Amino acid sequence: MKKKKWYDYLWIVSAAYLILGCFNILFAWMGLLCFFIPLILAVAGGDKLYCNRYCGRGQLFDLLGNRLRLSRKKNIPGFLRSKWFRYGFLIFFFIMFFQMLFNTYLVFQGTNSLKEVVTLLWTFRLPWNWAYHGMAVSPWVAQFAFGFYSVMLTSTVLGLVTMMLFKPRSWCVYCPMGTMTQTICKAKYSCGSCMKKEEIQA
Amino acid sequence: MAGRRKAEVNQKSCVACGACAKACPIGAVAVWKGIWAKVDEAKCVGCGRCEKACPASIIRMKEVGA
Numbered sequence: 001m002k003k004k005k006w007y008d009y010l011w012i013v014s015a016a017y018l019i020l021g022c023f024n025i026l027f028a029w030m031g032l033l034c035f036f037i038p039l040i041l042a043v044a045g046g047d048k049l050y051c052n053r054y055c056g057r058g059q060l061f062d063l064l065g066n067r068l069r070l071s072r073k074k075n076i077p078g079f080l081r082s083k084w085f086r087y088g089f090l091i092f093f094f095i096m097f098f099q100m101l102f103n104t105y106l107v108f109q110g111t112n113s114l115k116e117v118v119t120l121l122w123t124f125r126l127p128w129n130w131a132y133h134g135m136a137v138s139p140w141v142a143q144f145a146f147g148f149y150s151v152m153l154t155s156t157v158l159g160l161v162t163m164m165l166f167k168p169r170s171w172c173v174y175c176p177m178g179t180m181t182q183t184i185c186k187a188k189y190s191c192g193s194c195m196k197k198e199e200i201q202a
Numbered sequence: 203m204a205g206r207r208k209a210e211v212n213q214k215s216c217v218a219c220g221a222c223a224k225a226c227p228i229g230a231v232a233v234w235k236g237i238w239a240k241v242d243e244a245k246c247v248g249c250g251r252c253e254k255a256c257p258a259s260i261i262r263m264k265e266v267g268a
Contacts, residue, residue: 002227048236052220062221073257081215169257171217182218185236 007054011063016054018156021149025116025131025142028149033178042181046188051178058169061159065168074171076166086179093176096122100147108140115143119150121156206220207248213238222261233234 020027034057038050051058063069079085106112116129128149132142159171172178209222209231216238222231223239230245231252239261241252253261 002229042236046235048218048220048233049235051218052223052233058219058221062224073254076257081217081258081260086217155223167255167257169219169221169255169260171257173217173258175219178217178219182236185218189235189237 008059010054010055010056011059014058014060016152017056021153022131024133025128025149026137028152029141029143031148031152034152038177038181039184042184042188046185048178048181048185051172051175051181053185055172057156057159058172061168061171062164064160065163069161071168072165073168074166076162076170080162080166080170081173089174090176090179095160097151100144103147104140104144107139107143114139114146116146118146118153121154204267206266207212207263208243208246208266209241209248209250209252210264211239211241211263212262215260217258219257221255221257225251225255227251 016105017027017030034055038048041047041049045197065073103112107114116127116132117125118128119125128146132146155171155175162170162173207241211222211231218233218236218238220233220239221235223229225231227249228245230242230247231239232242234240239252248263250263253263
């Protein structure tokens with residue numbers, strides 16, 4: 001049995017994030033850490049240390065699927081792990097992310113008013129007004145929080161569904177951050193001179 | 203003495219999530235530069251835990267000559 005390190009408990013942070021967002025939507029801003037830390041580690045360090053070690057979401061799915069036995073532990077269908085699906089999902093995710101940023105901009109500009117809803121699976125608009133207590137921040141700050149929480153909740157729901165249907169960490173197969181950081185790593189080491197052939201073949 | 207089965211990674215389909223590395227009880231699997239998982243065959247005892255953990259199901263146990 002391997003000795004547990006502090007970073008083996010980051011699933012608590014992921015769970016707390018989802019719970020805190022139900023009480024005050026502004027906590028959603030903390031989710032930016034899950035975007036920037038993996039990217040910084042990939043660009044600066046050239047590896048997927050975030051996925052491999054720190055990702056609280058991966059740990060949470062692992063815990064629910066393995067420890068709590070909520071996963072069927074079946075193989076994931078081939079199309080879900082195919083390159084076109086992984087990169088297609090990444091692109092789709094990007095489009096929805098920029099749409100969310102644009103919404104924030106419209107609220108910032110004053111064109112639109114703040115909508116206190118969380119959009120689940122890009123479709124279902126859940127009223128979420130109890131988690132916003134008004135006025136303390138600019139409306140666009142709250143709009144971004146609602147949008148970002150929608151992204152995080154949607155990906156968690158997708159991850160939970162695939163966790164139950166397939167292996168616990170099935171989300172990792174098509175996680176946009178994982179695909180993005182892996183692409184960065186591949187780009188970093190595909191420049192011929194810095195990639196030793198024998199290491200690739202090993 | 204290492205076992206007769208060894209883990210083999212289909213590197214082209216690997217998503218480099220590191221679930222295998224976490225599952226390995228002896229640290230014989232590691233993610234190489236964020237690109238794919240690599241098995242240290244000298245260490246691998248063929249327990250198959252990485253195969254079970256791999257969410258993309260791209261690790262297979264292969265028989266090696268006795």
